[in-house]
Amino acid sequence: MNAEAEIGRHYASGRLLEAILAALAASGKQGAKLTPEELAPLDEFHLGGLEATQAIAEGLELHPGLRLLDVGCGIGGPARYFAAAHGCQVHGLDLTEEFVSVARRLTEMTGLTERVEFHQASALKPPFFAASFDRAVMIHVGMNVSDKAGVFRAVRALLKPQGRFAIFDLVRTGNGALRYPAPWAGGEATSFVAAADAYREALAAAGFRLEQETDRTASGVAFLRRAMAARAAAAAPPPLGLHLLMGKRTPAMLQNVLTMLEEGALSAIEFVALAA
């Protein structure tokens, strides 16, 4: 099996929509029109959750009417937030078919279908016209991508000149061990964590000028510690949460990320680059 097929298998369960509908019913939210904030514990699949997405929105300098590409959009939490809070027209792209179909359903349930669309494809072969986007974002996807320069070239081709591209990823620092399972991979075969230098070089090679680089490790660690303490204090996890996406290995995955951040094996870095 090639890496992309294996990555799709890592994320898909075949039962995600069913599990989400049951969790919505258990939290008394079935049938109601939902807001991106209500779904955030479930659909913001990255360190820092909605807070991190809000910080990314600032770096992207969003405003109504902009066309924004979300590369590796997952089940669409950030995409719906950018549309609802900033009035953007968002196109989400993801490898995992099940995530794309759940993303569409949640977008109907939030009443955002006129502003947000989803497409199933690899980030290396995005199905869009050249120079058709004002902004692009890629959140916690690079850890699954070996050819980062290839993805950045594809994104560069889709952006208009001076278009902004924000990336938020976990990058390799120090010599501490990488621990699996991690939220993005069960083992080394589908994990392509790289150093910040590799991102800088790949961005430059793809025709981007790095404008800003922000270390979000400290706020990410604080966020994860709070989330894990809340889980430990409760008898059971709240119905809507990332455990619906990560499954039974959720506690081990979260603990491994926390340990890697605390030991300095990983840092959480946000890059903002301009299409030169």
Ligand SMILES: C[S@@+](CC[C@H](N)C(=O)[O-])C[C@H]1O[C@@H](n2cnc3c(N)ncnc32)[C@H](O)[C@@H]1O
């Ligand atoms: C950790 S999730 C993050 C989802 C979303 N960006 C978020 O922050 O909520 C990583 C996502 O990247 C997608 N992905 C991984 N490799 C990809 C690729 N080569 N092309 C498109 N999507 C990819 C996975 O299917 C998964 O949905």
